[in-house]
Amino acid sequence: MTEPGARRLVILAEGEFAGETSKTARGVLRYGPDPVRAVIDSTLAGRRVGEFMGDDPRYRDVPFVGSLDDALALAEPPDTLLVGIAPAGGKLPASWRGIVSQALRCGLDVVSGLHLFLADDPEFAALAGASGGRLVDLRRPPERMEISSGRRHLPGKQVILTVGTDCALGKMSVALELTDAARRQGVQSVFVPTGQTGMMIAGWGVTIDRVAADFVQGTVEWLVEQAEARGDWIFVEGQGSLDHPAYSSVTVGLIHGATPQAMVMVHQPGRLYRSHWPAYEDPLKPLPAFIRAHETVANLVAPSKVVAIALNTSLYADDSEAREIIAAVSDEVGLPAADPFRFGGDDLFAAIRQQLGGQPA
Amino acid sequence: MTEPGARRLVILAEGEFAGETSKTARGVLRYGPDPVRAVIDSTLAGRRVGEFMGDDPRYRDVPFVGSLDDALALAEPPDTLLVGIAPAGGKLPASWRGIVSQALRCGLDVVSGLHLFLADDPEFAALAGASGGRLVDLRRPPERMEISSGRRHLPGKQVILTVGTDCALGKMSVALELTDAARRQGVQSVFVPTGQTGMMIAGWGVTIDRVAADFVQGTVEWLVEQAEARGDWIFVEGQGSLDHPAYSSVTVGLIHGATPQAMVMVHQPGRLYRSHWPAYEDPLKPLPAFIRAHETVANLVAPSKVVAIALNTSLYADDSEAREIIAAVSDEVGLPAADPFRFGGDDLFAAIRQQLGGQPA
Numbered sequence: 190m191t192e193p194g195a196r197r198l199v200i201l202a203e204g205e206f207a208g209e210t211s212k213t214a215r216g217v218l219r220y221g222p223d224p225v226r227a228v229i230d231s232t233l234a235g236r237r238v239g240e241f242m243g244d245d246p247r248y249r250d251v252p253f254v255g256s257l258d259d260a261l262a263l264a265e266p267p268d269t270l271l272v273g274i275a276p277a278g279g280k281l282p283a284s285w286r287g288i289v290s291q292a293l294r295c296g297l298d299v300v301s302g303l304h305l306f307l308a309d310d311p312e313f314a315a316l317a318g319a320s321g322g323r324l325v326d327l328r329r330p331p332e333r334m335e336i337s338s339g340r341r342h343l344p345g346k347q348v349i350l351t352v353g354t355d356c357a358l359g360k361m362s363v364a365l366e367l368t369d370a371a372r373r374q375g376v377q378s379v380f381v382p383t384g385q386t387g388m389m390i391a392g393w394g395v396t397i398d399r400v401a402a403d404f405v406q407g408t409v410e411w412l413v414e415q416a417e418a419r420g421d422w423i424f425v426e427g428q429g430s431l432d433h434p435a436y437s438s439v440t441v442g443l444i445h446g447a448t449p450q451a452m453v454m455v456h457q458p459g460r461l462y463r464s465h466w467p468a469y470e471d472p473l474k475p476l477p478a479f480i481r482a483h484e485t486v487a488n489l490v491a492p493s494k495v496v497a498i499a500l501n502t503s504l505y506a507d508d509s510e511a512r513e514i515i516a517a518v519s520d521e522v523g524l525p526a527a528d529p530f531r532f533g534g535d536d537l538f539a540a541i542r543q544q545l546g547g548q549p550a
Numbered sequence: 551m552t553e554p555g556a557r558r559l560v561i562l563a564e565g566e567f568a569g570e571t572s573k574t575a576r577g578v579l580r581y582g583p584d585p586v587r588a589v590i591d592s593t594l595a596g597r598r599v600g601e602f603m604g605d606d607p608r609y610r611d612v613p614f615v616g617s618l619d620d621a622l623a624l625a626e627p628p629d630t631l632l633v634g635i636a637p638a639g640g641k642l643p644a645s646w647r648g649i650v651s652q653a654l655r656c657g658l659d660v661v662s663g664l665h666l667f668l669a670d671d672p673e674f675a676a677l678a679g680a681s682g683g684r685l686v687d688l689r690r691p692p693e694r695m696e697i698s699s700g701r702r703h704l705p706g707k708q709v710i711l712t713v714g715t716d717c718a719l720g721k722m723s724v725a726l727e728l729t730d731a732a733r734r735q736g737v738q739s740v741f742v743p744t745g746q747t748g749m750m751i752a753g754w755g756v757t758i759d760r761v762a763a764d765f766v767q768g769t770v771e772w773l774v775e776q777a778e779a780r781g782d783w784i785f786v787e788g789q790g791s792l793d794h795p796a797y798s799s800v801t802v803g804l805i806h807g808a809t810p811q812a813m814v815m816v817h818q819p820g821r822l823y824r825s826h827w828p829a830y831e832d833p834l835k836p837l838p839a840f841i842r843a844h845e846t847v848a849n850l851v852a853p854s855k856v857v858a859i860a861l862n863t864s865l866y867a868d869d870s871e872a873r874e875i876i877a878a879v880s881d882e883v884g885l886p887a888a889d890p891f892r893f894g895g896d897d898l899f900a901a902i903r904q905q906l907g908g909q910p911a
Contacts, residue, residue, distance in 0.1 A: 279695075279764070304695060304764065330762075334640075334665060337796040339827065401691075402766050402800045403640070403665065403759035432850035435698040437806050439763045442799035466700065474850070485846055489793035489835070 196223040196298070199260040199267035201288055205274050206230040206253070207241065209464055212357050213302060214273030216386040218248040220365050226267040229288065231255035257291050272301040275385065279304025279328065289313060296320040302327040302385020304399060327385040328396040330408075337406035337446060346417045347545055350449035351427040351499070352483055354473045356436065357464050358457040360427035361387050362530050363499040367453070367541070368424045370534030377420035381412050383443060387426045397428060398439045405439065409446025425449065431483055432474055433463070441486060448491035451545055452483055453537070458514050459504035476522050496544035497537055498526040557584040557659070560621040560628035562649055566635050567591040567614070568602065570825050573718050574663060575634030577747040579609040581726050587628040590649065592616035618652050632750065633662040640665025640689065650674060657681040663688040663746020663757060688746040689757040691769075698767035698807060707778045708906055711810035712788040712860070713844055715834045717797065718825050719818040721788035722748050723891050724860040728814070728902070729785045731895030738781035742773050744804060748787045758789060759800045766800065770807025786810065792844055793835055794824070802847060809852035812906055813844055814898070819875050820865035837883050857905035858898055859887040 198221075202214045206228060218225055218238060228238060230253050239249030254260045260267055270292040272281070281289070281303055289307065292299055293316035299307060301324075307313045308324040317324050342348055349367065351360040364380055364387075371378035380387070382394025393415075400408050409425070416423040425447045429436025444452070456476060463471050474482075480495045487493035498518055502511035511528060519526035525540035559582075563575045567589060579586055579599060589599060591614050600610030615621045621628055631653040633642070642650070642664055650668065653660050654677035660668060662685075668674045669685040678685050703709055710728065712721040725741055725748075732739035741748070743755025754776075761769050770786070777784040786808045790797025805813075817837060824832050835843075841856045848854035859879055863872035872889060880887035886901035 304762070339795050339832070398764035399762045401665070401760045402763050402803060403797070405763050405799045406796050431847075434700050434806055434809075434851050435767050436764070437851065438766045438799045438803035441802045442763060445795055445798045448795075471700070482846055482850060485843055489843060490795050490798065 196269045197265060197267045198223050198225045198269050198271050199257065199297075200225060200228045200271045200273035201285060202228055202230045202273040203282075203285060203288065204230060204232050206233055209357060210274045213275045213386045213389070215242060216361060217271060217273065217389050218242065218251065219245070220362070220390045222390070222392070223269075225251050226263055226265065227252050227254045227260040228273070229254055229257060229260060234259070257288055257295075261295065267297065269298040269300060271389065272299070272303060275302065281305050281307075290316055293317050293320055293322045293324075296322050298323040298325060300325040300327065300389065302389070302396060304328055327388045328399045330400045331395055333408070333411070334401065334404050335407040335411070336403060337410050340410050340414060342413075342448070342450075343417050346421055346423060347451070348413060348423045348425065348447055348449045349541065350425045350443060350447050350452050351455055352440065352444070352452045352495075353427060353430050353455035354476070354479060355430050355457070355460060355463050356433060358455055358460065359499065359501040359530055360455050363453060363455050363534075363537075364424040364426045365390070366529035366534035367538050368422075370529070370538035371422045371424075373535065374538060376422050378422040378424060379416040379420035381416050381423060381425040381447075383409070383412070383426045383428055394426075397442065398436070402438065402442075405442030406446035409443055410448075413447050427455070431486060432479070434466075434471070444483070444487050444493070445490045449487070449493050451496040451541060452487065452493060453497050453499050453541065454480060454483070454495050455499045455501065456518070457501040457504065458518065476518070480522060480524075496524065497541050498522060498524055499537060500526055500528045502528045502531055557630040558626060558628045559584050559586045559630050559632050560615075560618065560658075561586060561589045561632045561634035562646060563589055563591045563634040564643075564646060564649065565591060565593050567594055570718060571635045574747045574750070576603060577722060578632060578634065578750050579603065579612065580606070581723070581751045583751070583753070584630075586612050587624055587626065588613050588615045588621040589634070590615055590618060590621060595620070618649055618656075622656065628658065630659040630661060633660070633664060642666050642668075651677055654678050654681055654683045654685075657683050659684040659686065661686040661688065661750065663750070665689055665760060688749045689760045691761045691765075692756055694769070694772070695762065695765050696768040696772070697764060698771050701771050701775060703774075703809070703811075704778050707782055707784060708812070709774060709784045709786065709808055709810045710902065711786045711804060711808050711813050712816055713801065713805070713813045713856075714788060714791050714816035715837070715840060716791050716818070716821060716824050717794060719816055719821065720860065720862040720891055721816050724814060724816050724895075724898075725785040725787045726751070727890035727895035728899050729783075731890070731899035732783045732785075734896065735899060737783050739783040739785060740777040740781035742777050742784060742786040742808075744770070744773070744787045744789055755787075758803065759797070763799065763803075766803030767807035770804055771809075774808050788816070792847060793840070795827075795832070805844070805848050805854070806851045810848070810854050812857040812902065813848065813854060814858050814860050814902065815841060815844070815856050816860045816862065817879070818862040818865065819879065837879070841883060841885075857885065858902050859883060859885055860898060861887055861889045863889045863892055
C-alpha cells in the first residue's frame, strides 16, 4: 500500500453518511492516516463532518460536497476516491457507478472494500487502463490458501480479540483505541485489521469475510503470526457476532484462528435489536449468558476468557449518564467496563493488563 | 450435471486408497450412481475394492490398476477420471499431474473436488480444449453471493444436520443412510450435499468450505430452501467439527445456515485423537459436554437439539462388540444410538422421528 499521508481522499457516501452503512467513511475519517478533502453526499452538501462526528480537528472541517466535480474544484484536490460504505452483501449501489466511472476518467485511484471487485468490471477496468487510475479492491483475498496449522503464540505475546453483541457497534474502534492506549503506556502494540476499513486505516491485513471458508482460521493465524513479529500486545479486530444468523461463522473463524488469550466484549447499551437485519425481530442477547457462550466456544480450541466490556454509549448524550451506565454494566457482569471511544482507551487497557496478570499501568 | 449412470468412472487414488484421504473415492464407490470401472493405485494393482470395503456387489469386484493405460484397456473403458482424494488444503499432489494430463489428452472428462481448480490451470485447460475433454471443478463456488436472509422453514419440514466429533468419520454417510431409510419408510426425503463427494453422489449441491465466509450461511440456507421444495425430511451433510481448529467456522456456518430442528452427532468409538491434524495431540471431546456445546451454539440463532448418536464402529471387527458399544454410548448420553453405516439406517431414522414427535415407523 501507499505510504500514510501520501493520498488525498474523497469519500463516496452519497445519501448514506447519516445512516447505518457509513461506518467505513467514519472509520477512515477518524482513524485513517490520509487527509480527507471531502465527502460526497449531496443530501448534506454545504455542511461539515464535525456536525456528525464531533469537534476533532482531524475531521471537523471536512466538507460535504454534492458531486465529484465539486470535490475536484477544491484547493489540493483529492487524488483517490474511496468507496465509503459497507452494505450487507457488499454490492455497489447502481447510482454510484457513474461517480466511480467519472473518477477513473479523471485519473483518480479508486479504493473499494466491496464484495463486488471493481477491477473485474470490464467498464471500470477499461477506464482505469485508459487514464492510469488504479483500482484497489481491498476485499480481494490473498493468493495464499492455507488451513490453520494449530500454531501456538510465541512466549510473552498477548493476543486480544474484540467480540460483540452485534455488527457495527465498534469492534474495530475498540481494537484501535486499545492499540493506541497500549502504545501510550509504553507497550509494543499491533492492530490486526480483518476488514476493509481496518485495512484502509492500517495499510495491511485481510478482509476475512471474503476468504474461502476453509482458510478463514489459517488466514487469521497468519495475520497474528505477522503481528507477533512486530509487537507484544496484539489487538485483533473482531467481525460480526457469535449469534448473528449471517456472520457467526466469520466470528468463530476469528476466535479459533486468533486463539486469543482474552476477548473484549463490545456492546451498545440501548440497542435492543440487530442493525442491518430486517428479516425479523431478533433481540440482542443478555450479556452474562452471551459472555459464557463465547468462552464455551473459544475453549473448544484454546483457553480464553472475556476479560472486559467495551461499551459504546453513543445513544446517551450526557457524559454522566454514560458513566452511570458503564458502572451498572460492570457491576452486572463482574468485569471492568469502559467506553474507550468516548473517554479514551487508557483505563480499559490498564484493566485488561491487570486481568491478564501484568502490572497495572 | 450428467444423468446418473451416464458416466463410466476411473477413480484416481494413487498410493492413497488404503489411507485416510481416500474418503472421496470410497464414498463414490459406495453411494455414487455411476459405475466405477477401476481405481488407479499402483500399490494395490491386481487386488479388488471388496478387500477393503466389504462384499457389496456394487463395488466388490472393481479392480485396482497400476495406470490409466491399464484402465483404458478394460472392456467398457472409463470416460471420466475422478480425482478421488480430499487432502487437507485441497492441493493436487505433484505426482498426479501427469495422470490428469494423460486423461485429458485421451479425451476423458476430469472431475475434481480440489481447492485448486483444474480448469484454471493453463496446461490442463489447453489439453481439454484440444481433446474435447471437460474439466469439472466441483468446488468452484456458485456465482450467487448472498448473505443469509433469516429464512424460516416451511411448515411440516424437518431439517436434520449431521455433526461430529472430528473430520472424516461419516457425517456424509450418515446423512445418506438416513435419507435412504426415510425413503424406505415412505417419507419424502432429500439429501443436501455440502461437500465435493456428496455432490458427486447426488448431482447437486455446493462445496461449502470454498464459499466466501460471508456467504456460507446464505448458501446453506439456499440449499435447504431448494431441498424443502422437493421433500419433507431434509438431511444436511455436515462438515468439520465444532472444535476443529481449522474447520469449526464451516461447521458453525452449517449449523446457523441450516437452522436444523435436530442434529445427529456422529462419533467413532476408539478414535482418541483428530485425524488429519499432525500439529499437536488434540484429544477428542467427551460426548456429553460436546453435545451441550452444539446445542448452546445452535440455540444462539434457532432452537435445536442433538436427538441421536450415529456411531462409526469400524474400529471393532466383531458385530456383537459393536452392538455393546452402541448400547453403552446410548446409556452414557441418554439418547438413541446406532451405526447406520454398518447395520442400516432404519432404527436411527425411526428414533429421530420419535424424538421429533412424529409417529414411530
